[in-house]
Amino acid sequence: MPESMLPRTLFNTDADATTFLDSGVHTRLAPELWSEIFSHCVLIPDWPHGCIQYEKRLLVLMEVCSHWRQILLSTATLWRWIAYNSSASSLEKEGERIQTWLSRSREASLHVSLMLKHRNTARVLDDIISQSYRWESLHFSCRGFSPIPLLIPATRTFRALRHVELDSHFCESDVIDDLFEGSDRLTSLHLHKGHNSAFVALEALGRMSLSLTQLTCVHLEPRIGSAHELFAILNTLPNVVDLAAHIDAGSPWYGVRPLDMMRHDKLCSLSLEVELRGSDEVISHLQRMVAEILDHLTLPRLARFSFACPASHWPKPDKAFRSFLARMSGSLTHLRIVEKKEVDKTRRRRVSASDSGEYLDYLRIAPGIQKLEVELPEYRMSDPSLLLKGAGSLQSIVTISQGRS
Numbered sequence: 001m002p003e004s005m006l007p008r009t010l011f012n013t014d015a016d017a018t019t020f021l022d023s024g025v026h027t028r029l030a031p032e033l034w035s036e037i038f039s040h041c042v043l044i045p046d047w048p049h050g051c052i053q054y055e056k057r058l059l060v061l062m063e064v065c066s067h068w069r070q071i072l073l074s075t076a077t078l079w080r081w082i083a084y085n086s087s088a089s090s091l092e093k094e095g096e097r098i099q100t101w102l103s104r105s106r107e108a109s110l111h112v113s114l115m116l117k118h119r120n121t122a123r124v125l126d127d128i129i130s131q132s133y134r135w136e137s138l139h140f141s142c143r144g145f146s147p148i149p150l151l152i153p154a155t156r157t158f159r160a161l162r163h164v165e166l167d168s169h170f171c172e173s174d175v176i177d178d179l180f181e182g183s184d185r186l187t188s189l190h191l192h193k194g195h196n197s198a199f200v201a202l203e204a205l206g207r208m209s210l211s212l213t214q215l216t217c218v219h220l221e222p223r224i225g226s227a228h229e230l231f232a233i234l235n236t237l238p239n240v241v242d243l244a245a246h247i248d249a250g251s252p253w254y255g256v257r258p259l260d261m262m263r264h265d266k267l268c269s270l271s272l273e274v275e276l277r278g279s280d281e282v283i284s285h286l287q288r289m290v291a292e293i294l295d296h297l298t299l300p301r302l303a304r305f306s307f308a309c310p311a312s313h314w315p316k317p318d319k320a321f322r323s324f325l326a327r328m329s330g331s332l333t334h335l336r337i338v339e340k341k342e343v344d345k346t347r348r349r350r351v352s353a354s355d356s357g358e359y360l361d362y363l364r365i366a367p368g369i370q371k372l373e374v375e376l377p378e379y380r381m382s383d384p385s386l387l388l389k390g391a392g393s394l395q396s397i398v399t400i401s402q403g404r405s
Helices: 014-023 031-041 051-062 066-074 091-105 124-129 168-172 174-180 198-206 227-236 280-295 319-328 345-350 357-365 384-388
Strands: 081-085 110-116 135-142 163-167 188-192 217-224 242-247 269-274 304-310 334-340 371-376 396-401
Touching: 031 066, 051 066, 051 081, 081 091, 081 124, 091 124, 110 124, 188 198, 198 217, 198 227, 217 227, 227 242, 227 280, 242 280, 269 280, 269 334, 280 319, 304 319, 319 357, 334 357, 357 371
Parallel strands: 081 110, 110 135, 135 163, 163 188, 188 217, 217 242, 242 269, 269 304, 304 334, 334 371, 371 396
Antiparallel strands: none
């Protein structure tokens, strides 16, 4: 096999690969060590969408030599990523591929992705479901029909399940109640957008078999329409450590009733993404809502804060953002700011280019920040090297340009 086909996760240059193969070291290392190396180097990108690239990586490695092929085939954890798509061009080939992976994974825990778009599914789906006692994570998407007869096996055994990712409109379905029954290890939940708000979806789950107190990682794509709703969610998740939420224009609760200060002692990572809206009235409402959230939120253990927002939606004035950083400065080490691209070019022209000064101010307010990530539209990007001058504890900076549109 040409050395240029070897994965860059193992070698920096073709010369490194040639030297390595000529040395014969790969035949002398213990198979267990190679299994560990492969498990760390052949990572699946963007699961479940990256499953095709992952399979290609494995096939490339298997062509290096018979020794590597034997080790790869005997390393069960490399074959535990099971992705089934009912819209595949050839369900027969898809079934054969999955049955092969299930066999090679032996008794290893499984990461399962089920994307169902019609009732007519191949027999292989039954094979996947029969292994539900091995499921460690489940990514589930279904369109146009009820999945209840398909997803739940007779045994209803999900004792190994730790992470579930699904559409929020399933939260009121009996299939989800059955899925969570006995899932005592489940700690991670990701809800995709649906017709429900985030709180309604979580509230529905709380009425079922799932204990919300056991969740430590929760990512919510359904909208959160007010500070009251976000704080209600935090109250229902007393042990959450990592929370991601989408702020959108919902019921005009702002100013309807007083908002008490919200303190959460366990949350270490918070990601807030403000949805892009066009109406000036809605934008003004979102600005007040974000400011209200930041003004009333206290997180003594917060280490990472990610904030995504169009420039026109930024809380005005931004003293709420600065005050929040100051209150979190004792624990905050990682700050990520994503400025969403403005769709309205008139608003875009009102926004000046960034001179890095605003970000230097944030670093001075929270001097313990060690990593700063900034993602800006191209029309806002400036020289990021200025941030490294007099930036306190800053050790790493990542800047990303979103490009032109």
